[in-house]
Amino acid sequence: MRDTDVTRGGPASQQGMRRANLALVLGHVAREPRSRAELAAATGLTRAAVSSLAEELLNTGLLTESGPAAPSGKVGRPGTALALDPQGPGGIGAEVGVDHLAACVVDLRGEVRSWHRMEIRNRGRLPAAVLADLAELVRRAAGEAALHPAGLALAVPGLVGAAEGVVERASNLGWEGVPAAAELRSSLRATGAHELSALAIDVDNDANLGGLAELWLGGRAEDFLHVSAEAGIGAAVVVGGRLLRGARGYAGELGHVPVRPDGPPCSCGARGCLEQYAGERAVLRAAGLAGAPGDWVALLAGRAVAGDEKVRAALAGAGQMLAVAVAGAVNLLDPAEVVLGGGYAELAPWLLPAMRAELAARVAVRPWSQEWLTASRFGRRGPLLGAAVGVVRAVLADPGRYAQARD
Amino acid sequence: MRDTDVTRGGPASQQGMRRANLALVLGHVAREPRSRAELAAATGLTRAAVSSLAEELLNTGLLTESGPAAPSGKVGRPGTALALDPQGPGGIGAEVGVDHLAACVVDLRGEVRSWHRMEIRNRGRLPAAVLADLAELVRRAAGEAALHPAGLALAVPGLVGAAEGVVERASNLGWEGVPAAAELRSSLRATGAHELSALAIDVDNDANLGGLAELWLGGRAEDFLHVSAEAGIGAAVVVGGRLLRGARGYAGELGHVPVRPDGPPCSCGARGCLEQYAGERAVLRAAGLAGAPGDWVALLAGRAVAGDEKVRAALAGAGQMLAVAVAGAVNLLDPAEVVLGGGYAELAPWLLPAMRAELAARVAVRPWSQEWLTASRFGRRGPLLGAAVGVVRAVLADPGRYAQARD
Numbered sequence: 001m002r003d004t005d006v007t008r009g010g011p012a013s014q015q016g017m018r019r020a021n022l023a024l025v026l027g028h029v030a031r032e033p034r035s036r037a038e039l040a041a042a043t044g045l046t047r048a049a050v051s052s053l054a055e056e057l058l059n060t061g062l063l064t065e066s067g068p069a070a071p072s073g074k075v076g077r078p079g080t081a082l083a084l085d086p087q088g089p090g091g092i093g094a095e096v097g098v099d100h101l102a103a104c105v106v107d108l109r110g111e112v113r114s115w116h117r118m119e120i121r122n123r124g125r126l127p128a129a130v131l132a133d134l135a136e137l138v139r140r141a142a143g144e145a146a147l148h149p150a151g152l153a154l155a156v157p158g159l160v161g162a163a164e165g166v167v168e169r170a171s172n173l174g175w176e177g178v179p180a181a182a183e184l185r186s187s188l189r190a191t192g193a194h195e196l197s198a199l200a201i202d203v204d205n206d207a208n209l210g211g212l213a214e215l216w217l218g219g220r221a222e223d224f225l226h227v228s229a230e231a232g233i234g235a236a237v238v239v240g241g242r243l244l245r246g247a248r249g250y251a252g253e254l255g256h257v258p259v260r261p262d263g264p265p266c267s268c269g270a271r272g273c274l275e276q277y278a279g280e281r282a283v284l285r286a287a288g289l290a291g292a293p294g295d296w297v298a299l300l301a302g303r304a305v306a307g308d309e310k311v312r313a314a315l316a317g318a319g320q321m322l323a324v325a326v327a328g329a330v331n332l333l334d335p336a337e338v339v340l341g342g343g344y345a346e347l348a349p350w351l352l353p354a355m356r357a358e359l360a361a362r363v364a365v366r367p368w369s370q371e372w373l374t375a376s377r378f379g380r381r382g383p384l385l386g387a388a389v390g391v392v393r394a395v396l397a398d399p400g401r402y403a404q405a406r407d
Numbered sequence: 408m409r410d411t412d413v414t415r416g417g418p419a420s421q422q423g424m425r426r427a428n429l430a431l432v433l434g435h436v437a438r439e440p441r442s443r444a445e446l447a448a449a450t451g452l453t454r455a456a457v458s459s460l461a462e463e464l465l466n467t468g469l470l471t472e473s474g475p476a477a478p479s480g481k482v483g484r485p486g487t488a489l490a491l492d493p494q495g496p497g498g499i500g501a502e503v504g505v506d507h508l509a510a511c512v513v514d515l516r517g518e519v520r521s522w523h524r525m526e527i528r529n530r531g532r533l534p535a536a537v538l539a540d541l542a543e544l545v546r547r548a549a550g551e552a553a554l555h556p557a558g559l560a561l562a563v564p565g566l567v568g569a570a571e572g573v574v575e576r577a578s579n580l581g582w583e584g585v586p587a588a589a590e591l592r593s594s595l596r597a598t599g600a601h602e603l604s605a606l607a608i609d610v611d612n613d614a615n616l617g618g619l620a621e622l623w624l625g626g627r628a629e630d631f632l633h634v635s636a637e638a639g640i641g642a643a644v645v646v647g648g649r650l651l652r653g654a655r656g657y658a659g660e661l662g663h664v665p666v667r668p669d670g671p672p673c674s675c676g677a678r679g680c681l682e683q684y685a686g687e688r689a690v691l692r693a694a695g696l697a698g699a700p701g702d703w704v705a706l707l708a709g710r711a712v713a714g715d716e717k718v719r720a721a722l723a724g725a726g727q728m729l730a731v732a733v734a735g736a737v738n739l740l741d742p743a744e745v746v747l748g749g750g751y752a753e754l755a756p757w758l759l760p761a762m763r764a765e766l767a768a769r770v771a772v773r774p775w776s777q778e779w780l781t782a783s784r785f786g787r788r789g790p791l792l793g794a795a796v797g798v799v800r801a802v803l804a805d806p807g808r809y810a811q812a813r814d
Contacts, residue, residue: 159773169773223654235739244646246741247630250773257735258769261667261728269771270734321668327677328664328735332642334653362665364676366566366657 018053019400021045025053026062026084026399030108033066033083054082060403061088061148062108062395084108089402090147091391092199093384094138094184095155095206096130098123098172098231099295103137105145106388108395110217113145115384119295127178128187135187142196150395150402152199153387154180155206157230161249165203171267172231202390206383207252208243210341211236213378213386215243216393221336225329227254227322228342228382229297231280237333255279257325277321280343286314297343297380304350312350319354326355326373327362334366341376342383348375425460426807428452432460433469433491433806437515440473440490461489467810468495468555469515469802491515496809497554498798499606500791501545501591502562502613503537505530505579505638506702510544512552513795515802517624520552522791526702534585535594542594549603557802557809559606560794561587562613564637568656572610578674579638609797613790614659617748618643619650620785620793623800628743632736634661634729635749635789636704638687644740662686664732684728687750693721704750704787711757719757726761733762733780734769741773748783749790755782 021043028034028042040050057063064085088108095102102117116137122130134154142149158170165181181201188197211226215238226236233255237244244251255275256268263272276282280296288310292299303311326338340348340355356370378385395402428450435441435449447457464470471492495515502509509524523544529537541561549556565577572588588608595604618633622645633643640662644651651658662682663675670679683689687703695717699706710718733745747755747762763777785792802809 221654237739239646239651244740247628247743248741248774251739251741253738253741253772256738256772258731259665259668261731266771270769324665324668325735328732329739331660331663332644332658332736332739333651334655334658334660336654362677364673365660365663367655 019398021049022053022057022399023397025050026057026396029063029082030084030396033081035081039082056403057082057399060399060406061085062399062402064088086111087147089150089392089395090142090145091388091393091395092138092142092149092152092196093155093386093388093391094134094152095384095387096122096134096157096173096180097206098157101130101134101137102384103134103141104384104388105141105147105149106385106392107145107147108392110389110392112385112388113147114141116141116144122173124174127173127175127180128183130173131180131183132187132190135184135191135193138184138188138196139191139193142193148406149196149199151202151391152184152196153202153204153209153390154184155209155383155387156180156203157206157232157234159250160203160205165201167203202387204387204390205234205252206230207234207342208236208245209384209386209390210234210376210378210382211238211252211386212243212390213382214238214339214341214376215241216389217385218339218376218378220339223335224337224339225326225333225335226339226341226376227326227344228340228376229278229280229344230342230380230383233275233279233322234342235329237329237335239333254325254329257328259321259324274321274325278318278325283314283318286317287311288314297346301346304347315347315350316354319351320358322351323355323358323362327359330359330363330368331365336372338373339376340374341378342380345376345379426805428456429460429464429806430804432457433464433803436470436489437491437803440488442488446489463810464489464806467806467813468492469806469809471495493518494554496557496799496802497549497552498795498800498802499545499549499556499559499603500562500793500795500798501541501559502791502794503529503541503564503580503587504613505564508537508541508544509791510541510548511791511795512548512554512556513792513799514552514554515799517796517799519792519795520554521548523548523551529580531581534580534582534587535590537580538587538590539594539597542591542598542600545591545595545603546598546600549600555813556603556606558609558798559591559603560609560611560616560797561591562616562790562794563587563610564613564639564641566657567610567612572608574610611794611797612641612659613637614641614749615643615650615652616791616793616797617641617783617785617789618645618659618793619797620789621645621746621748621783622648622650623796624792625746625783625785627746630742631744631746632733632740632742633746633748633783634733634751635747635783636685636687636751637749637787637790640682640686641749642736644736644742646740661732661736664735666728666731681728681732685725690721690725693724694718695721704753708753711754722754722757723761726758727765729758730762730765730769734766737766737770737775738772743779745780746783747781748785749787752783752786 036050040047063082065080066083090105093104104115105113159168161168167178167180210228214226222241235252235254256273258272259274260272264276266273443457447454470489472487473490497512500511511522512520566575568575574585574587617635621633629648642659642661663680665679666681667679671683673680
């Protein structure tokens, strides 16, 4: 999931140079299809070097030749454009939500090739049972896309700590110390999906992955705060184009920022956390819909559209308290933008006006424009998209490693 | 002030390589004195290359030869150790406080060679008059240290925005849009200090500089939050060994994080900001010492030592509210440590117990140990120290540039 920048590090060996140049050429093609001549001009490499690198990338199935690059009048292979191969390796995303499971495949260009989602209440179920259902969904999504899988990334609504692939705590699921990567792998093996069970499996927090989707696909500034809701409230802090993970991997717990020191007790053990004012249960309760089953975001959005004043007031109240926590984050971190993602994106029409008014009143020590707060266009699709796209970005960043792993 | 990493950037030219190698050799010597042979072994450069680089660094006045490097039995120059020259260039720090001015000089090793401070109420005075007094203090500090000055950095209790050297707003001073670098330069020229008036003058926020002093000299982790008080409350967020400045340079305004949404109005225009509970005026008022003249930190510390229960309770109350804001920052950013700096460091014996208890109750969603909150040993000396040390660190990071500038 983490970006692998092969251009950094120790002294360059011949092999290291070639790996870096493979990434360089592939990176240019990823921005737009290019002829070998254009690539030589853009990279500063010789035509011969570009041809050799392109040959390797074509053989690895990462590039494809697609028609003439430009109406240059030349004929034959040298004039054709190189493009990312839509039949090249794909990235698999998988997601455990409190009330759903999902899996998808994106191709090298980041385009979605398959997307499967099922509604199911996962709270309190055995993690092994949840991950067995997810394995089945992954198998289906991978089968439908029919791309060679480069890796799998799993989004979970919880804290993923120092131990690789282990969910330390996902209180909305009732998970504690779940080796999710290993469990998913053995479930994939049990379904007979041997190729899938051999993949690298990365596990990350859903709010982190939603923020990364916004960074990679949303055309955002390099410094922003992404605030999202599923069952809990999470944030992704992006600084200088990189996700801030924190010293121990726990960054982003905006839902447990205290907004009223003497407020009601929170499930985390503290008092007056933002989650008690803007989380799923709090908003449903304020809307007079406590305990309503099914998709809470869709329920609230539907009623608000229909003009339900109680629901609209509940959302405005949640927006106000969200803004108290966000104002603190803005004063502390000075992001260029704040993006409302996850379930909040779908509720943005009713959250944003209250949030903007509150932020204008609370961010007073420095300039603040209400246009710096907007909604994500990915919404609840963000985490799964971020998971899958992260896999193909890792391939693009270091195609040499992918080629080695594939051999 | 910003670290200059000469090893990054575009393709290496011959000259660029030499510049990078000068920095490499100097960096090794800065960690501990080394012989040329040791430097060759440590850097991977040839003995001849090290000798040539050392020669240049000796000629520039950055290095000195000091006795035998090690009891190796060899004699003569090759066996002597190279060390940073204590008579080499110095960094000048200068500081405008609400109730004081200060200036200091540190040598290449970061050791303080002169330190001058005067108590004076600067609130409401004309910036030009304040900076004229400061210029006089700088002249005295520089004269006493008698080192060649490499640059000057100025710490101010306010927002330093995008425009170089301009204080956008320092509300505790009553400054708005003050071109502090230019004003200080012309005051230095007016005192006849022509060498000083020709220096590069960098202006930065005092809380930022206090945090950098902690990072550079305090032996801290790479990710920490430094919380400090002068008249206002500021924070420095350090991530991966770098100060987070924010998208527009406004990061660190912890004093304006809302801790009680319905709290009293703040001077910034918002309500319930931390400053209304843990800032100078708020603590003095709670201690029954509203409007007491002079050094508020010394006053409170003195009374607390003497057992004044009202003062102790006021400090405990301030610590509790500080911890509410810090808990939010910890949940959002996951720093490895939180450091209490500036005036708070001197008040730590009475702040820390309340803060630790409150943090234990409020940081519940992830592990937290009370040992991760400590006091800085620099206290109110931090910002000035950070300013001066930043100047010499820039010389050490790119000695080639310093040599060019000196020529």
